[in-house]
Amino acid sequence: MNLDRLDHVAIEVIDLDYYVEQLVRTGGMKVLRRATAKRTGTRMAMVGDPTGMKLELIENRDAPAGAPHFLHVAFRSGDADAAAKSLVGKGWKCERGPIDLEEAQARSVLLSDNSGFEIQVLTYRPTSPDIVEWWDDQTG
Numbered sequence: 001m002n003l004d005r006l007d008h009v010a011i012e013v014i015d016l017d018y019y020v021e022q023l024v025r026t027g028g029m030k031v032l033r034r035a036t037a038k039r040t041g042t043r044m045a046m047v048g049d050p051t052g053m054k055l056e057l058i059e060n061r062d063a064p065a066g067a068p069h070f071l072h073v074a075f076r077s078g079d080a081d082a083a084a085k086s087l088v089g090k091g092w093k094c095e096r097g098p099i100d101l102e103e104a105q106a107r108s109v110l111l112s113d114n115s116g117f118e119i120q121v122l123t124y125r126p127t128s129p130d131i132v133e134w135w136d137d138q139t140g
Contacts, residue, residue, distance in 0.1 A: 003075040003083060007122055007130075008046070008054035010071040016059035019068065020045050023055065033129045035103035039096065039110075046104075052133040072110065074120035083121045084109035092119070104130050 013019045023029040029047045037044040037058045048054040058071060077083040081098045088094055088111070095118065097109035105128035112118045124131050 002079075003077050003121065005076050006053070007074040007076045007120075008056050009073055010056040010058060010120070011068040012058050012060045012063055012071050013068045014059070014061060014063045014065065016043050016045060016057055019057050020047060023047050029055070032132060033103060038099065038101065038108075046130055048130075048132065050133060052131065054130065072118035072120050074122055077121050077123055080107040080109050080121045080123040084111060087111050087119075087121070104128055106130065 020031060024031060024047065029049050032046045032048045032054065034043065034045045036042070040058065040060065042059045042061075044056060044058045046054055046056050056071075056074070057068075063069070075083075084094060084098060092111040092113060095110045095112050097107075099108055100106070101108050101122075104122070105125040107123040109121045110118060111121070
């Protein structure tokens, strides 16, 4: 089992459009894709920086007002299924998956520890919109 690298951090926001606009206006991030979150059925957006680091913003209009809140940390793996099996053997609990995320062109597993801390393990297909790295005159 191998977790190759940190992929993204997921946060829950009360107003998806506001936070996407704020992050894109910095000039440091671009929208990679928009979709529906599998767990909640709500809108989500994946925004990324030039190096490939991403934030997954998941909208929750019923969340308490205030700052966004942490949901999970995601890692890439060459084999999400094998990584999940290994992590379960190390005491992690499988919360969801393995499942295919068609919008992300990825295989996904969500796991948690005894305290509720969640990690996601992803294996991307080479054509995934989520693994793009970009450069332009403002950031490169």
